Amino acid sequence: MLAFALLGAGRIGRLHAANIAAHPNARLAAVADAVPAAAEEVAARHGARTASVEDALASAEVDAVLIATSTDTHAPLIEAAAAAGKAILCEKPIDLDIARATAAVRAARAAGVALAVGFNRRFDASFASLKARLDAGAIGAPEIVAIASRDPAPPPLSYVEVSGGLFRDMMIHDLDMARWLLGEEPVEVHAMGSALVDPAIAAAGDVDTAVVTLRTASGRLAQISNSRRAAYGYDQRIEVHGSGGMLRAENLRPTTVELATADGFVRDPVLHFFLERYGPAYRAELDAFVTAVAAGSPPAPTGEDGLAALRLADAAQASLASRAPVSLADRTDGR
Known part of the structure; x- marks a missing residue:
């Protein structure tokens, strides 16, 4: 059972929360959002707890993070999650600046954590x-x-x-x-x-x-x-x-x-x-990520796909x- 922290409880975050909660091999453990009421609503709906980003990443019960925050936060959150040893599924794009996005992908690679980018249409x-x-x-x-x-x-x-x-x-x-x-x-x-x-x-x-x-x-x-x-x-x-x-x-x-x-x-x-x-497609994307992480295989689309x-x-x-x-x-x- 892969335990997720959801970072971002807006429109797309709510969709991801429901998909995680419905997945037989995943569990929504924590929800973090800059708007506390949004995090509380999503967490209550799916039996999760609210947490700060820092607390969610430090938690031993969290195996993976799903990043559904605003684009300008994606790269630093990828780097923080990588440093915490969490598998990462991040909404596109990684960043609007290619050099900044490249640094985030390199951080995940150096930490040896799984990183997938949310090109759900695949x-x-x-x-x-x-x-x-x-x-x-x-x-x-x-x-x-x-x-x-x-x-x-x-x-x-x-x-x-x-x-x-x-x-x-x-x-x-x-x-x-x-x-x-x-x-x-x-x-x-x-x-x-x-x-x-x-x-x-x-x-x-x-x-x-x-x-x-x-x-x-x-x-x-x-x-x-x-x-x-x-x-x-x-x-x-x-x-x-x-x-x-x-x-x-x-x-x-x-x-x-x-x-x-x-x-x-x-x-x-x-x-x-x-x-x-x-x-x-969003449900299939999550399933592919959960399956790959459980098997120790690189999930796709990769960070390199996001950069390309x-x-x-x-x-x-x-x-x-x-x-x-x-x-x-x-x-x-x-x-």
């Missing part, structure tokens, strides 16, 4: 099945990966202003997926972006609509399209074209029922947002600013 049943079939050679070698990821509406401006930008906050999931599916590391990034949804996002120095193209050394390509607005719901689709065919994973809907009348065909709308769309996705996000930001492709070989980032 654990979505459809995406995982697509990956398994791709690895089994169902379509030969991948040549083009196309990823569409569009939110139903933009987040509050207060969030945009501290998010690190669309590439580091939103597209970082898709950059990780592109690496995972291409099977090779991208060597070149070309980004274009606009503020078409909300002019206030442009005023905050960010974009809300973006297209990024990645190229690997062998010439494999990935194209990612992101938007902060999709009038029809949470749009999450992947297509991989290969030498022997194509694999595609479509949006999920509440049911597969379709109504056909003289007016045409009608289906359920797509699921509304990430909590509905990726609820099962952040490097791509940084390169996309640089490409957007320069209006030109960016070579990963030309960049230094504290590695």
Whole structure:
């Protein structure tokens, strides 16, 4: 039974708390949050105790920490948890600064503790099945990966202003997926972006609509399209074209029922947002982490995966600013 301390009891923290409490081989031992009332509510709901971060990390009853706090606290919490000898599952990104993120990953590696980064989309049943079939050679070698990821509406401006930008906050999931599916590391990034949804996002120095193209050394390509607005719901689709065919994973809907009348065909709308769309993926992510830690195996996605996705996000930001492709070989980032 892996005993967790949950650090962060906000929206995503509450989801993780419920998943830990429901897991047959995990237990929620302690909850810490900068807002005591939030920690108390989550702890009471799942039979845990509240604690300060320091007390939770010092506790002999805690085996692992799940970090679901604000991004600016991730790196120092990883380092503190590593020093305490705790296994770590941290929400993305590790940090908005690549050098700071690299230092945190190195600290975990030096301490010999397990570190996994919460790229939960790898654990979505459809995406995982697509990956398994791709690895089994169902379509030969991948040549083009196309990823569409569009939110139903933009987040509050207060969030945009501290998010690190669309590439580091939103597209970082898709950059990780592109690496995972291409099977090779991208060597070149070309980004274009606009503020078409909300002019206030442009005023905050960010974009809300973006297209990024990645190229690997062998010439494999990935194209990612992101938007902060999709009038029809949470749009999450992947297509991989290969030498022997194509694999595609479509949006999920509440049911597969379709109504056909003289007016045409009608289906359920797509699921509304990430909590509905990726609820099962978050549970599968936790299960994979618990299983790996129990077996003494490195959990995935690793800290290095987190760094690689952040490097791509940084390169996309640089490409957007320069209006030109960016070579990963030309960049230094504290590695």
